Amino acid sequence: MPAPVRKKRFRLAHKDHDATSRLFAMAFGRYFQRVCRLQRELSQGDIDLAIIAGAAGIVVTDALMRDATQRRDFADIRTIVGERQRGCNALSLAEATGLPRETVRRKMKQLVEMGILVRRGTRDYVWQPGVLQSPPYQRLFEELSAETLRLLNTCLEDGIYDVDPPA
Template identity: 30%
Template sequence: MDHGEYDKPVVEGTAHGKISGRRVRRRRLKLAGPEEFSDKSRVFMYQMSEMLCRILPAYNNYFQGDMAKFLLVNALAAANVQRLMSSPLSQDYESIGTRVPADLQVPANALSLAESTGMPRETVRRKLKELLASGMLVEDERGGYRLRPGALQAEALLGIYFANFKAMADVMEACLEAGLIDGDL
Protein backbone atom coordinates (compact mmCIF):
# COMPACT_ATOMS: atom_id res chain seq x y z
CA MET A 1 0.00 0.00 0.00
CA ASP A 2 1.18 3.51 -0.73
CA HIS A 3 1.76 5.48 2.46
CA GLY A 4 1.78 9.23 2.13
CA GLU A 5 4.62 11.02 3.90
CA TYR A 6 5.02 14.55 5.05
CA ASP A 7 7.76 16.81 6.28
CA LYS A 8 7.65 18.80 9.47
CA PRO A 9 10.02 21.64 10.34
CA VAL A 10 12.36 21.18 13.27
CA VAL A 11 13.78 23.54 15.87
CA GLU A 12 17.39 24.63 15.94
CA GLY A 13 19.89 24.61 18.83
CA THR A 14 19.22 24.01 22.54
CA ALA A 15 21.29 23.46 25.64
CA HIS A 16 20.80 19.72 25.11
CA GLY A 17 22.56 19.68 21.79
CA LYS A 18 22.02 20.91 18.27
CA ILE A 19 18.81 19.86 16.63
CA SER A 20 19.59 19.55 12.97
CA GLY A 21 17.78 21.61 10.38
CA ARG A 22 16.77 18.46 8.54
CA ARG A 23 13.16 17.42 8.35
CA VAL A 24 11.73 14.41 10.11
CA ARG A 25 9.78 12.03 7.90
CA ARG A 26 6.83 10.17 9.36
CA ARG A 27 4.44 7.71 7.81
CA ARG A 28 0.77 8.49 7.52
CA LEU A 29 -2.18 6.20 7.32
CA LYS A 30 -4.25 6.18 4.16
CA LEU A 31 -7.69 7.50 5.01
CA ALA A 32 -10.94 6.68 3.26
CA GLY A 33 -12.27 9.42 1.03
CA PRO A 34 -15.40 11.43 1.87
CA GLU A 35 -17.73 8.97 0.10
CA GLU A 36 -16.26 5.86 1.77
CA PHE A 37 -16.30 7.65 5.12
CA SER A 38 -19.94 8.62 4.65
CA ASP A 39 -20.83 4.99 3.95
CA LYS A 40 -19.21 3.80 7.20
CA SER A 41 -19.34 6.95 9.32
CA ARG A 42 -21.58 5.38 11.97
CA VAL A 43 -18.84 2.81 12.67
CA PHE A 44 -16.42 5.63 13.41
CA MET A 45 -18.90 7.70 15.41
CA TYR A 46 -19.96 4.71 17.52
CA GLN A 47 -16.35 3.76 18.28
CA MET A 48 -15.40 7.37 19.01
CA SER A 49 -18.38 7.80 21.35
CA GLU A 50 -17.50 4.57 23.14
CA MET A 51 -13.91 5.74 23.54
CA LEU A 52 -14.90 9.14 24.91
CA CYS A 53 -17.32 7.54 27.37
CA ARG A 54 -14.49 5.27 28.56
CA ILE A 55 -11.79 7.93 29.00
CA LEU A 56 -13.51 11.21 29.88
CA PRO A 57 -14.95 10.14 33.26
CA ALA A 58 -11.43 9.48 34.57
CA TYR A 59 -10.28 12.94 33.49
CA ASN A 60 -13.45 14.49 34.90
CA ASN A 61 -12.61 12.87 38.23
CA TYR A 62 -8.93 13.90 38.10
CA PHE A 63 -9.82 17.53 37.36
CA GLN A 64 -12.64 17.51 39.93
CA GLY A 65 -15.38 18.07 37.38
CA ASP A 66 -13.64 20.96 35.61
CA MET A 67 -13.27 19.77 32.04
CA ALA A 68 -12.11 23.24 30.96
CA LYS A 69 -8.93 22.57 32.95
CA PHE A 70 -8.59 19.19 31.24
CA LEU A 71 -8.82 20.86 27.82
CA LEU A 72 -6.32 23.57 28.79
CA VAL A 73 -3.78 21.12 30.19
CA ASN A 74 -3.95 19.10 26.98
CA ALA A 75 -3.66 22.18 24.77
CA LEU A 76 -0.75 23.42 26.86
CA ALA A 77 0.98 20.03 26.83
CA ALA A 78 0.76 19.90 23.04
CA ALA A 79 1.90 23.51 22.59
CA ASN A 80 4.85 23.07 24.96
CA VAL A 81 6.37 20.16 23.01
CA GLN A 82 5.11 20.77 19.47
CA ARG A 83 8.53 21.74 18.09
CA LEU A 84 10.33 19.05 20.07
CA MET A 85 8.06 16.28 18.78
CA SER A 86 8.78 17.22 15.17
CA SER A 87 12.55 17.19 15.70
CA PRO A 88 15.12 14.39 15.73
CA LEU A 89 15.37 14.81 19.52
CA SER A 90 11.80 13.54 19.86
CA GLN A 91 13.18 9.98 20.07
CA ASP A 92 14.69 10.82 23.45
CA TYR A 93 11.29 11.92 24.79
CA GLU A 94 8.90 9.29 23.44
CA SER A 95 8.08 8.03 26.93
CA ILE A 96 5.78 10.11 29.11
CA GLY A 97 8.07 8.99 31.94
CA THR A 98 10.88 11.13 30.51
CA ARG A 99 10.57 14.70 31.69
CA VAL A 100 11.08 17.36 29.03
CA PRO A 101 13.52 20.07 30.19
CA ALA A 102 12.17 23.62 30.26
CA ASP A 103 14.54 24.80 27.52
CA LEU A 104 12.99 22.27 25.11
CA GLN A 105 9.44 23.43 25.88
CA VAL A 106 7.78 26.37 24.18
CA PRO A 107 5.61 28.37 26.59
CA ALA A 108 2.08 29.29 25.55
CA ASN A 109 0.14 32.38 26.57
CA ALA A 110 -3.54 32.78 27.41
CA LEU A 111 -4.42 34.20 23.99
CA SER A 112 -2.88 31.31 22.04
CA LEU A 113 -4.56 28.79 24.36
CA ALA A 114 -7.90 30.58 23.96
CA GLU A 115 -7.53 30.40 20.19
CA SER A 116 -6.55 26.73 20.17
CA THR A 117 -9.35 25.64 22.53
CA GLY A 118 -12.13 28.01 21.43
CA MET A 119 -12.60 29.10 25.04
CA PRO A 120 -13.03 32.78 25.97
CA ARG A 121 -9.69 34.39 26.86
CA GLU A 122 -10.87 35.49 30.30
CA THR A 123 -11.98 31.94 31.12
CA VAL A 124 -8.59 30.68 29.98
CA ARG A 125 -6.79 33.25 32.15
CA ARG A 126 -8.87 32.35 35.19
CA LYS A 127 -8.36 28.60 34.70
CA LEU A 128 -4.62 29.07 34.11
CA LYS A 129 -4.34 30.96 37.40
CA GLU A 130 -6.18 28.12 39.17
CA LEU A 131 -3.87 25.53 37.60
CA LEU A 132 -0.88 27.68 38.52
CA ALA A 133 -2.07 27.89 42.15
CA SER A 134 -2.53 24.09 42.21
CA GLY A 135 1.11 23.63 41.20
CA MET A 136 0.39 21.98 37.86
CA LEU A 137 1.79 24.89 35.81
CA VAL A 138 4.66 27.33 35.94
CA GLU A 139 4.58 30.85 34.52
CA ASP A 140 7.61 32.60 33.07
CA GLU A 141 8.45 36.29 33.38
CA ARG A 142 6.81 37.04 30.01
CA GLY A 143 3.45 35.47 30.86
CA GLY A 144 4.09 32.16 29.11
CA TYR A 145 2.88 28.94 30.70
CA ARG A 146 4.44 25.49 30.81
CA LEU A 147 3.43 22.33 32.59
CA ARG A 148 5.40 21.88 35.80
CA PRO A 149 8.11 19.25 35.27
CA GLY A 150 6.63 15.96 36.38
CA ALA A 151 3.00 17.12 36.13
CA LEU A 152 2.21 14.54 33.46
CA GLN A 153 3.94 11.79 35.43
CA ALA A 154 1.41 11.89 38.29
CA GLU A 155 0.52 8.31 39.26
CA ALA A 156 -3.21 8.86 38.70
CA LEU A 157 -2.59 10.18 35.18
CA LEU A 158 -0.33 7.31 34.15
CA GLY A 159 -3.20 4.84 34.56
CA ILE A 160 -5.49 7.09 32.55
CA TYR A 161 -2.97 7.28 29.70
CA PHE A 162 -2.83 3.52 29.32
CA ALA A 163 -6.64 3.30 29.35
CA ASN A 164 -6.63 5.97 26.61
CA PHE A 165 -4.14 3.94 24.60
CA LYS A 166 -6.32 0.84 24.79
CA ALA A 167 -9.47 2.80 23.91
CA MET A 168 -7.76 4.46 20.92
CA ALA A 169 -6.52 1.06 19.73
CA ASP A 170 -10.12 -0.18 19.74
CA VAL A 171 -11.17 2.78 17.56
CA MET A 172 -8.27 2.20 15.16
CA GLU A 173 -9.00 -1.51 14.93
CA ALA A 174 -12.68 -0.89 14.16
CA CYS A 175 -11.75 1.68 11.51
CA LEU A 176 -9.27 -0.74 9.95
CA GLU A 177 -11.88 -3.50 9.88
CA ALA A 178 -14.43 -1.15 8.30
CA GLY A 179 -11.93 -0.02 5.66
CA LEU A 180 -11.89 3.58 6.86
CA ILE A 181 -8.11 3.54 7.24
CA ASP A 182 -5.38 1.39 5.85
CA GLY A 183 -1.76 1.11 6.79
CA ASP A 184 0.89 -0.67 8.76
CA LEU A 185 0.07 -0.13 12.40
Protein backbone atom coordinates in the same frame (compact mmCIF):
# COMPACT_ATOMS: atom_id res chain seq x y z
CA MET B 1 25.20 12.53 9.23
CA PRO B 2 22.59 11.16 6.80
CA ALA B 3 18.93 11.58 7.59
CA PRO B 4 17.35 8.51 9.21
CA VAL B 5 15.48 6.27 6.82
CA ARG B 6 11.78 6.01 7.67
CA LYS B 7 10.44 2.51 7.45
CA LYS B 8 7.37 2.17 5.31
CA ARG B 9 4.51 1.10 7.51
CA PHE B 10 1.03 -0.20 7.13
CA ARG B 11 -1.62 2.53 7.06
CA LEU B 12 -5.31 2.63 7.79
CA ALA B 13 -7.64 3.67 4.97
CA HIS B 14 -11.39 4.21 4.65
CA LYS B 15 -13.10 1.31 2.98
CA ASP B 16 -16.45 2.92 2.14
CA HIS B 17 -17.17 6.06 4.14
CA ASP B 18 -20.84 6.37 3.24
CA ALA B 19 -21.66 2.74 3.95
CA THR B 20 -19.98 2.81 7.38
CA SER B 21 -20.55 6.41 8.50
CA ARG B 22 -23.10 5.52 11.22
CA LEU B 23 -20.81 2.76 12.51
CA PHE B 24 -17.99 5.29 12.73
CA ALA B 25 -20.22 7.85 14.46
CA MET B 26 -21.17 5.29 17.10
CA ALA B 27 -17.61 4.03 17.62
CA PHE B 28 -16.24 7.56 17.83
CA GLY B 29 -19.05 8.68 20.15
CA ARG B 30 -18.24 5.86 22.60
CA TYR B 31 -14.54 6.70 22.36
CA PHE B 32 -15.12 10.42 22.87
CA GLN B 33 -17.33 9.84 25.92
CA ARG B 34 -14.73 7.55 27.52
CA VAL B 35 -11.90 9.99 26.82
CA CYS B 36 -13.87 12.93 28.25
CA ARG B 37 -14.68 10.91 31.37
CA LEU B 38 -10.99 10.05 31.87
CA GLN B 39 -9.96 13.69 31.37
CA ARG B 40 -12.62 14.98 33.78
CA GLU B 41 -11.40 12.63 36.51
CA LEU B 42 -8.03 14.43 36.57
CA SER B 43 -9.57 17.88 36.25
CA GLN B 44 -11.93 18.08 39.21
CA GLY B 45 -14.89 17.39 36.91
CA ASP B 46 -14.11 20.49 34.83
CA ILE B 47 -13.77 19.62 31.14
CA ASP B 48 -12.62 23.17 30.27
CA LEU B 49 -9.77 22.73 32.74
CA ALA B 50 -8.80 19.48 30.99
CA ILE B 51 -8.98 21.15 27.57
CA ILE B 52 -6.77 24.03 28.67
CA ALA B 53 -4.25 21.74 30.39
CA GLY B 54 -4.08 19.60 27.25
CA ALA B 55 -3.67 22.61 24.98
CA ALA B 56 -0.89 23.94 27.22
CA GLY B 57 0.89 20.59 26.95
CA ILE B 58 0.71 20.72 23.17
CA VAL B 59 1.81 24.35 22.91
CA VAL B 60 4.81 24.02 25.24
CA THR B 61 6.18 20.87 23.56
CA ASP B 62 5.10 21.29 19.94
CA ALA B 63 8.43 22.69 18.74
CA LEU B 64 10.29 19.84 20.45
CA MET B 65 8.14 17.21 18.80
CA ARG B 66 8.71 18.70 15.33
CA ASP B 67 12.50 18.35 15.64
CA ALA B 68 13.47 14.77 14.72
CA THR B 69 16.30 14.46 17.26
CA GLN B 70 14.32 15.90 20.14
CA ARG B 71 11.26 13.88 19.10
CA ARG B 72 13.35 10.72 19.57
CA ASP B 73 14.77 12.03 22.86
CA PHE B 74 11.34 12.82 24.28
CA ALA B 75 9.17 10.14 22.63
CA ASP B 76 8.97 8.28 25.96
CA ILE B 77 6.54 10.08 28.28
CA ARG B 78 8.70 8.98 31.22
CA THR B 79 11.41 11.41 30.04
CA ILE B 80 11.00 14.81 31.70
CA VAL B 81 11.10 17.69 29.22
CA GLY B 82 11.84 20.39 31.81
CA GLU B 83 13.42 23.64 30.66
CA ARG B 84 13.12 22.86 26.95
CA GLN B 85 9.42 23.74 27.04
CA ARG B 86 8.34 26.84 25.15
CA GLY B 87 6.17 29.04 27.35
CA CYS B 88 2.51 29.76 26.69
CA ASN B 89 0.05 32.38 27.88
CA ALA B 90 -3.70 32.88 28.19
CA LEU B 91 -3.99 34.44 24.73
CA SER B 92 -2.21 31.56 22.97
CA LEU B 93 -4.34 29.00 24.82
CA ALA B 94 -7.55 30.94 24.15
CA GLU B 95 -6.70 30.90 20.45
CA ALA B 96 -5.85 27.18 20.58
CA THR B 97 -9.03 26.17 22.44
CA GLY B 98 -11.59 28.71 21.24
CA LEU B 99 -12.40 29.53 24.88
CA PRO B 100 -12.63 33.14 26.12
CA ARG B 101 -9.27 34.53 27.27
CA GLU B 102 -10.61 35.45 30.71
CA THR B 103 -11.87 31.88 31.23
CA VAL B 104 -8.48 30.55 30.14
CA ARG B 105 -6.68 32.96 32.48
CA ARG B 106 -8.77 31.81 35.48
CA LYS B 107 -8.28 28.15 34.60
CA MET B 108 -4.53 28.64 34.16
CA LYS B 109 -4.38 30.13 37.65
CA GLN B 110 -6.24 27.06 38.92
CA LEU B 111 -3.80 24.76 37.08
CA VAL B 112 -0.91 26.57 38.79
CA GLU B 113 -2.59 26.08 42.18
CA MET B 114 -3.03 22.38 41.34
CA GLY B 115 0.69 22.08 40.55
CA ILE B 116 0.13 21.24 36.88
CA LEU B 117 1.38 24.49 35.35
CA VAL B 118 4.19 26.65 36.65
CA ARG B 119 4.73 30.31 35.92
CA ARG B 120 8.25 31.13 34.71
CA GLY B 121 7.65 34.80 34.08
CA THR B 122 5.06 37.31 32.94
CA ARG B 123 2.70 35.52 30.56
CA ASP B 124 5.07 32.55 30.45
CA TYR B 125 3.65 29.25 31.69
CA VAL B 126 4.89 25.69 31.20
CA TRP B 127 3.90 22.28 32.51
CA GLN B 128 5.42 21.52 35.90
CA PRO B 129 8.36 19.19 35.12
CA GLY B 130 7.56 15.69 36.37
CA VAL B 131 3.77 16.04 36.50
CA LEU B 132 3.25 13.79 33.48
CA GLN B 133 5.37 11.14 35.15
CA SER B 134 3.13 11.07 38.24
CA PRO B 135 0.95 7.97 38.79
CA PRO B 136 -2.37 9.68 37.91
CA TYR B 137 -1.06 10.82 34.51
CA GLN B 138 0.66 7.51 33.83
CA ARG B 139 -2.68 5.77 34.45
CA LEU B 140 -4.45 8.31 32.24
CA PHE B 141 -2.09 7.69 29.32
CA GLU B 142 -2.38 3.92 29.72
CA GLU B 143 -6.18 4.17 29.70
CA LEU B 144 -6.21 6.63 26.78
CA SER B 145 -3.95 4.30 24.83
CA ALA B 146 -6.27 1.36 25.56
CA GLU B 147 -9.33 3.39 24.51
CA THR B 148 -7.64 4.48 21.28
CA LEU B 149 -6.68 0.90 20.51
CA ARG B 150 -10.26 -0.17 21.19
CA LEU B 151 -11.53 2.49 18.75
CA LEU B 152 -9.11 1.47 16.02
CA ASN B 153 -9.84 -2.23 16.45
CA THR B 154 -13.59 -1.54 16.37
CA CYS B 155 -13.13 0.42 13.15
CA LEU B 156 -11.15 -2.45 11.63
CA GLU B 157 -13.58 -5.14 12.84
CA ASP B 158 -16.65 -3.21 11.63
CA GLY B 159 -15.10 -2.60 8.22
CA ILE B 160 -14.87 1.17 8.69
CA TYR B 161 -11.12 1.09 8.00
CA ASP B 162 -8.92 -1.36 6.21
CA VAL B 163 -5.17 -1.85 6.37
CA ASP B 164 -3.14 -0.81 3.35
CA PRO B 165 0.28 -2.46 3.04
CA PRO B 166 3.39 -0.31 2.70
CA ALA B 167 3.77 1.27 -0.75
